[in-house]
Amino acid sequence: MVSQPSRRIVRGALVATAAVVAAALPTAPATAQPNAADALKKYNELSEQASKLNQDHLKAQEDLKAKQGELDKAKGDLAGAQQAEESLRGQVDLLTEATNSGANFSQISALLVSDSQQDFLNRMSAINILAADNADALQKLTDAVNAADAATKSANEATETSKKLLAEMSQKKADLDKQLAEAQTQYRSLSNTVKNQLAASGDMSNINVPAGTAGRALQFALNQRGLPYVYGSNGPNSWDCSSLIQAAYRSAGVSIGRTSYAQAVAGRPVSRSEVKAGDILVYYSSQSHVAMAVDGIRAVHASTEGVPVKIADIDSIGPISGIRRIEG
Template identity: 60%
Template sequence: MASHRLKRGIFAATAVAVASVSLTGSPATAQPPATAADALKKFNELSEQATKLNEEVLRAQDDLNAKKAELDKANSDVGAAQQVVDRAQADEEKFREHVDVLTQASFEGARFNQLSALLVSESQQDFLNRMSALGILAADNSEALAKLSGAVDTANLAKQSAQDAQTRAQDAAKAAEQLKTDVDKRNGELQTQIKEVKTALNNLSAGDQRKLADKGDMSNISVPAGAAGAALEFALNQRGDGYRYGSTGPDLWDCSGLTMKAYAAAGVSIPRTSGGQAGVGRSVSRADVRAGDLIIYYSSQSHVAMAVDNVRAVHASTEGRPVLIANIDAIGPVSVIRRVAG
């Protein structure tokens, strides 16, 4: 009887535990959005998150490239410093030998002083010649000692420079390794986010997908003269091209890849990331926006567009959307506006 009561107790406790886990403990399976509006909202949210992640990956890659360049320079400095050390040590050895010879000669000549020169000289001119030789010997010895001292100092400084360069190289290598790990981690997160964006895109209604794929205004648009106009013309020529995170053309773009290549086509070099582009040129107000200006969006400065005029901008938006013209203020909250040329 007790055994039956024990079994019933265990069964009841297990049932409660299972019910509890099923209600609160197990992770919820992602469900497709209930309505088309929910699906579009989810897609936009995931796209914005992916855009921020993409910007973080690009910035981390820029940091890594800079650190690798620092490492290369440090390694080069190590080699150059070692060459200086070798030359300085060779000079030190050469001057040391010279000093040794002169020191020995001076020691031998120490017993040959002015009185000795006077006593053994055969003539007044002979005496003057012997005195001159003694003076030259002393001057040569002083000069050789000075050169030796300089060579020793140079060698010591070169050794310190080589040690400093070696330390910088080791620090740069360590930092580059850490940055590489960070880039790989962020890139992994980005790829996961991109998959979620694509899933959200597929969950959209056919009508919403067609709206997203609409190329918008494809009409001919005149551009001003100069670098800003040339950059804008390049960007406008990419209308209808697809979007891909991390791409810089020729047929797929992300936002900063498009603006970077546009200004490159105009002969102007600007940074790869939208965050970097937020610091180029000079700041202008929203009211002063004109063709070619770069408009950076969001507090994270993770998106950039190029002004067509004071109302419109061309940009590479997000997955599922082509490069197109949109209203400047409808794209998102503006962080900063930069005039690169003009």
């Protein structure tokens, strides 16, 4: 029979041995899955990149539209110049024909065929008028030809630029589609808890807005809370960041640019400490996102896919690169 002290010694030795063996065994690797914070961070990064590409694509569309307007004008100028050239060339041809028919009298021939001094003066006046008309018509024809040449050159240049802008826009659209696919894939990897947090409408309470243009614009933006974000959307049932801001100020009677780049230079700059309702907050060094201040602490914005228009803390949205005031 083993005594009690002997049993305690054996058990202690077995425990010690097990501890040594466990320490010697390799630790099982953790499953290589990103945690919720890392997944959300990656999603936000991809969304910000997609937002910049979206603004680039929108700007390319605006540039192409403007250049096509220049092309249309150049074509109109060319048609007008060619018509003027044709009309003036006919006038010059008539004057040339009159000259060849003997209308180009010299002062001596006028003197020889004149019956009186008054007749001579009348003939000289006619000769001078004909000469002046001929010179004027020739100058106008020259100007019309030069104008037609300039219009042709302008139209050709506008055509080539439009082709380049169209190719550029197509490439930016392809880049945007690729970036959106990556962001959507990352979004699907988020947990349901995180997705629900993103999809929440946030503060939907009534908010008092100031009188005036900024207040009317802010009220419009607040009324859009809960609507979805869609890249490139112009409303009225979905928005991207800059279309929301543009529509808000349009509802207040003020026209501003469509892109965040245009809005980043609209109005006048103000400092962070001066922010008040209606100010446009520009985010990131790329100026790829904009929001509208509710007050000095909060802003309303259309942030990214999967997140509705909602209110957020100004400084939580991202690094501020500029603040613009449209009125006051």
